[in-house]
Each structure stands twice: as C-alpha cells, then as structure tokens.
Amino acid sequence: MSPTSAALTTAADTHGFLSPTGVEIAFLLVGLVTFGAALVTVTTRQLVHAALWLVATLGGLAVEYLLLTAEFIAWVQVLIYVGSVVVLLLFGLMLTKAPIGRSPDADSGNRWAALTVALAAAATLIWVVVDAFRTTWIDLDGPAAGSTRATGESLFQNWVLPFEGLSVLLLAALVGAIVLSRQAKATATEQPGAGAGTSTGRRTTPSAPSANTPSDRSTTAPAPSVREPSATDAPAPDAPAPDAPAPAPTEPGAPSEKEPR
Amino acid sequence: MNDVLDVTLRLLIVFVVFLTFPLIIGQTEHKVMAHMQGRLGPMYAGGFHGWAQLVADGVKFAQKEDVVPAGADRRIFQLAPAVALLPYLLVLLAIPIGPGEGAVGEVIDAGIFFVLAVMGVGVLGSLMAGWASANKFSLLGGLRTAAQLLAYELPMLLTAASVAMAAGTVSLPGILDAFEWWWLPWQIVGAIVFFVAGLAELQRPPFDMPVADSEIIFGAYTEYTGLRFALFLLAEYAGIVVLCGLTTVLFLGGWHGPWGADGLGWVWTLLKAAVLAFIVIWLRVTYPRLREDQLQKLSWTLLVPLSLAQIALTGIVKVVIQ
Numbered sequence: 001m002s003p004t005s006a007a008l009t010t011a012a013d014t015h016g017f018l019s020p021t022g023v024e025i026a027f028l029l030v031g032l033v034t035f036g037a038a039l040v041t042v043t044t045r046q047l048v049h050a051a052l053w054l055v056a057t058l059g060g061l062a063v064e065y066l067l068l069t070a071e072f073i074a075w076v077q078v079l080i081y082v083g084s085v086v087v088l089l090l091f092g093l094m095l096t097k098a099p100i101g102r103s104p105d106a107d108s109g110n111r112w113a114a115l116t117v118a119l120a121a122a123a124t125l126i127w128v129v130v131d132a133f134r135t136t137w138i139d140l141d142g143p144a145a146g147s148t149r150a151t152g153e154s155l156f157q158n159w160v161l162p163f164e165g166l167s168v169l170l171l172a173a174l175v176g177a178i179v180l181s182r183q184a185k186a187t188a189t190e191q192p193g194a195g196a197g198t199s200t201g202r203r204t205t206p207s208a209p210s211a212n213t214p215s216d217r218s219t220t221a222p223a224p225s226v227r228e229p230s231a232t233d234a235p236a237p238d239a240p241a242p243d244a245p246a247p248a249p250t251e252p253g254a255p256s257e258k259e260p261r
Numbered sequence: 262m263n264d265v266l267d268v269t270l271r272l273l274i275v276f277v278v279f280l281t282f283p284l285i286i287g288q289t290e291h292k293v294m295a296h297m298q299g300r301l302g303p304m305y306a307g308g309f310h311g312w313a314q315l316v317a318d319g320v321k322f323a324q325k326e327d328v329v330p331a332g333a334d335r336r337i338f339q340l341a342p343a344v345a346l347l348p349y350l351l352v353l354l355a356i357p358i359g360p361g362e363g364a365v366g367e368v369i370d371a372g373i374f375f376v377l378a379v380m381g382v383g384v385l386g387s388l389m390a391g392w393a394s395a396n397k398f399s400l401l402g403g404l405r406t407a408a409q410l411l412a413y414e415l416p417m418l419l420t421a422a423s424v425a426m427a428a429g430t431v432s433l434p435g436i437l438d439a440f441e442w443w444w445l446p447w448q449i450v451g452a453i454v455f456f457v458a459g460l461a462e463l464q465r466p467p468f469d470m471p472v473a474d475s476e477i478i479f480g481a482y483t484e485y486t487g488l489r490f491a492l493f494l495l496a497e498y499a500g501i502v503v504l505c506g507l508t509t510v511l512f513l514g515g516w517h518g519p520w521g522a523d524g525l526g527w528v529w530t531l532l533k534a535a536v537l538a539f540i541v542i543w544l545r546v547t548y549p550r551l552r553e554d555q556l557q558k559l560s561w562t563l564l565v566p567l568s569l570a571q572i573a574l575t576g577i578v579k580v581v582i583q
Binding site: 046048049052055071072075076078079082083084086087088090091094095098100147148 | 332333334337369370371374375377378379381382384385388389391392393395400403404407408410411414418430431432
C-alpha cells in the first residue's frame with residue numbers, strides 16, 4: 001500500500017544523502033534498533049524472550065511508520081501486532097512450552113533454509129520498494145501524507161479490490177481454522193490417544209489453541225495449567241464463529257494491515 | 262521557546278493527573294465500599310476521615326523489601342510493572358477534557374486507535390509478570406489475563422468503531438466536536454458494551470478471574486512485593502481513570518453539557534468520569550466474580566453480537582440521515 005504517494009515530492013535534487021536531517025537520523029537509528037531486536041528475536045534461546053523481543057521489533061516498526069508520517073498505520077500496527085498477535089503468541093507459548101531459562105532444543109534444523117527464504121523475501125521487498133519510490137521524498141512540512149483520511153481515501157478509492165481480496169483471504173483462513181479445530185476435536189473424542197494426524201492438524205492452526213499437547217514436556221510450570229486453560233478454550237473453537245464474517249466487511253483498517261507481512 | 266514551555270506544561274499537567282486521580286479513586290473506593298458494607302473504612306490516617314490512608318500505604322510499600330524469587334526471570338520480572346503502568350500514562354495524553362486544543366495533552370489524528378492500541382499493550386505487563394514469576398498460580402493468572410484480553414478486545418474495538426462511524430472521524434476531539442445529544446440513546450448499547458469490555462480488560466470485579474484471590478492467590482502479581490506490587494495496583498486505578506475518561510469522551514459527550522459548555526466544559530468531563538468511576542466501584546461491591554467459562558461466554562455470545570448489532574444500527578441511521 002502506498003498512501004503517501006499522493007503527497008510525495010520528487011525532490012531528489014534538493015536532498016543529498018550527505019546532509020541528513022534530524023528525522024532521517026532518527027529513522028536510521030530506530031531502524032538499526034529494530035533490526036537488532038529482530039535478530040535477537042530469532043537467535044535467542046529463551047522462547048518467551050523471543051516473543052518479547054518481537055514486541056520491541058514490531059514497536060520499532062510502528063515508530064518507523066510514525067516517522068514516515070503514516071500515523072494510522074503505526075497505531076494499527078501496535079493494535080494488531082503488539083496487542084493481539086504477540087498476546088496470542090505468548091498465550092500459546094505459556095499453554096504449551098514456556099520454560100524459564102534456555103531451551104537447548106530451541107534451534108531448528110531448518111535454520112539455513114529459513115535464512116535463505118528470509119533473505120530472498122527481504123531482497124524482493126527491498127527491490128520492490130526501491131523500484132517503486134526511487135528518489136521520492138516525503139514533504140514533512142506539508143499536509144500529513146499518511147493521515148487517517150489520506151490512508152482511507154487511497155485504500156477505498158485506488159486499492160479497493162486488493163483490500164476486498166485480503167478480506168476474503170482472511171475469512172477463508174478463519175473458516176479453515178474453525179474446520180481444522182473441529183476435526184481435531186472430533187478425532188480426539190473418537191480415539192483419546194490422539195494420533196499423528198490430529199497433532200499435525202493442531203500445529204497448523206495457531207489461531208485455535210488446543211491445550212492438550214504440553215504433557216510430554218516437563219518444564220517448570222505448565223503442567224498444572226493444562227486443565228484450566230482447556231476449560232477456557234472450550235468456547236474458543238466456536239468463538240471465532242460469531243465474529244468470523246465481521247472483520248471482513250466492517251473493520252476496514254485492521255484485517256488489511258495483517259496480511260502484507 | 263514558547264512551544265517547549267507549552268509542551269512541558271502539558272506533560273506536567275498530565276503527569277500530575279496521572280499521579281493524583283488514581284489515588285483519589287482508590288480513596289473513594291475505600292470509603293464507598295465501606296459505606297455500602299455498613300462500616301466506616303479508614304478513619305485514622307491524616308485526621309479527617311482517613312484521607313491520607315493511601316499516602317500511608319505508599320510509604321508502607323516503599324519500606325518493604327523488593328523480593329525477586331530465586332527461580333524467576335529477573336529482568337522481565339522487574340520490567341513488568343513498568344510495562345503495565347506506563348501505557349495508561351500515554352493514553353491519558355490523548356484524552357480531551359474540554360473544548361479546543363488547549364484541553365488535551367496531545368491531539369492525535371487517529372486517537373481511538375492510539376488509545377485502544379496502547380491500552381492493549383498494558384496487558385503485556387500482566388503476562389510478563391505471570392510468566393516470569395516461576396509460580397504456577399502466577400502463570401495461571403497470566404493465562405487467564407491473556408484469554409480475557411483476547412475475548413474482550415474485539416467488542417471494545419467494534420463499539421469504538423461504531424462511534425467513529427457516527428462521528429465520521431477517529432480523532433477523539435473530532436468525535437466530541439461532532440457530538441449531538443441524541444447520540445446518547447443511539448449509541449447506548451455500544452456504550453454499555455464498551456464499558457463492560459473495558460472493565461473486563463482492567464480485570465476489575467466482577468471480571469477479576471485472573472487475580473481471583475480465593476483460588477490462585479493473586480494471579481500474576483502473587484510474587485510481587487513492595488513498590489512493584491504498588492505499581493500494579495496503581496496501574497489498575499489508572500486504568501479506571503482511563504476507562505471512565507474514554508467512555509465519557511466516546512459515548513457520553515465529554516465536555517458537552519446542558520449548560521456552561523464554554524468555560525466549564527472540563528467540569529462536565531470530570532463529573533461524568535467520576536460518576537462512571539463510582540459505578541465501577543459499585544459493581545465491585547455488588548456482583549460476585551464470574552467463572553472463567555462464563556467470562557468467555559459473556560464476551561463471545563453476548564457482547565460481540567451486541568456490538569455488531571450496534572454497528573449495523575449506526576450504519577443504517579447514518580445512511581438514513583444522509
């Protein structure tokens with residue numbers, strides 16, 4: 001999305017790279033901090049720390065959006081990612097495996113493949129952004145280029161189709177999550193021994209936490225927590241149902257921000 | 262220079278409000294609860310009806326030893342109270358108390374989003390505390406906190422979106438500028454849903470399952486002592502201030518009143534917020550605690566559909582008006 005494109009000025013002549021303004025320096029520094037936090041997120045061996053570093057990373061990104069005058073996007077970033085996604089992540093971690101201290105098995109065997117994919121994705125994104133914007137500059141003194149009004153107008157005038165497409169995608173994901181959790185539940189009641197099929201089904205549905213997996217991992221605390229959260233979970237598979245169609249048509253900002261990452 | 266002075270003054274005022282209002286609500290809670298239960302409440306500290314009780318409590322908390330459990334994750338354990346408390350300070354910056362730009366800490370373009378986003382961050386503090394304490398009761402409390410937040414964030418957002426639709430803006434002062442008295446009956450369902458969901462997000466009774474003292478001691482805060490524990494308590498009361506202020510601004514018309522809108526607008530805001538704070542205390546004394554499954558059920562089967570209906574109503578009326 002490029003809400004700022006309307007108010008961008010092609011002012012490469014007047015802006016040199018060798019005399020940065022205060023905002024540009026701040027942008028760079030916050031970017032470095034964000035990058036560092038992201039690195040720690042994937043390298044730390046303490047699972048909950050990784051989730052908390054993710055908070056720092058996503059918060060840093062929100063600050064970058066702010067510095068780019070995209071205020072609305074910044075707050076939605078905090079609302080969706082820090083307020084919901086990370087809380088969901090922490091919730092899932094605490095339900096399953098959240099030891100205090102290092103986890104020796106925290107390193108995945110796929111890390112080189114993951115690194116390759118990450119680098120390729122980063123290269124693609126950087127190439128797209130660089131190619132799209134070239135030497136355009138945001139005019140900080142003019143009217144805010146990323147205000148809620150500007151974002152809304154560009155989203156619902158120029159980008160309606162992608163927006164609706166994303167809504168449908170999210171709806172499909174919601175329905176899929178419900179179906180998977182229902183299946184897992186049905187097979188679990190048929191055969192209490194929970195076969196391989198159900199466990200893979202569970203792993204693919206992070207949005208519908210099924211609380212019955214952690215018993216094989218002996219950690220400091222989670223064992224007693226198994227019973228209680230599963231009680232809280234009982235309505236969860238049904239829970240997305242009433243609101244499932246809701247975010248798509250009624251909530252313009254939130255779902256669309258969720259996808260591009 | 263004048264700008265710097267202006268900003269400093271605003272920040273200072275917001276900070277003073279942040280430090281005093283929660284204490285006032287805390288003291289009111291002492292007294293109101295006492296009188297509802299047919300007793301006197303604190304009478305000794307400070308002389309007149311025990312007005313200095315919370316100051317004395319603060320001194321007591323400051324004197325206590327700051328204990329970190331041996332098995333705890335030290336840094337996160339110590340960081341958690343700050344994460345729980347600071348978001349409310351930031352939210353206070355954005356709540357307009359009177360008409361014009363002079364009566365709000367900072368005019369924020371996407372005010373509703375800012376306020377709700379930052380309030381959601383505060384819950385991370387409870388989660389961090391619950392996990393880092395290395396205590397099963399704390400972990401249970403943290404889990405319940407997370408489940409509660411996930412359930413109640415949605416109705417809160419949806420009802421706030423309904424007001425934003427009605428006003429045609431997401432800026433808090435903008436919403437107040439567009440306010441008409443008949444919004445009150447129009448948005449009343451949304452107001453109730455917002456207030457109830459906010460109470461649940463603050464973990465106030467009757468939604469205090471995460472800190473249910475009779476079964477999990479004090480939830481995520483079980484291991485905390487001294488000042489850090491006091492900070493969590495302060496966060497709860499600051500949360501009441503923020504929630505009441507927000508409900509006032511979004512649904513009750515803020516500084517609008519039957520008369521005296523010009524110089525005395527801020528009195529209306531404070532009055533409405535105070536009445537709401539009284540209701541918060543009243544609910545605590547009146548209702549028994551909801552069980553965990555009842556909590557979830559209330560949100561998903563009642564509040565979410567109600568807020569969706571409110572949005573539909575808002576949309577229909579909005580189209581009819583235009």
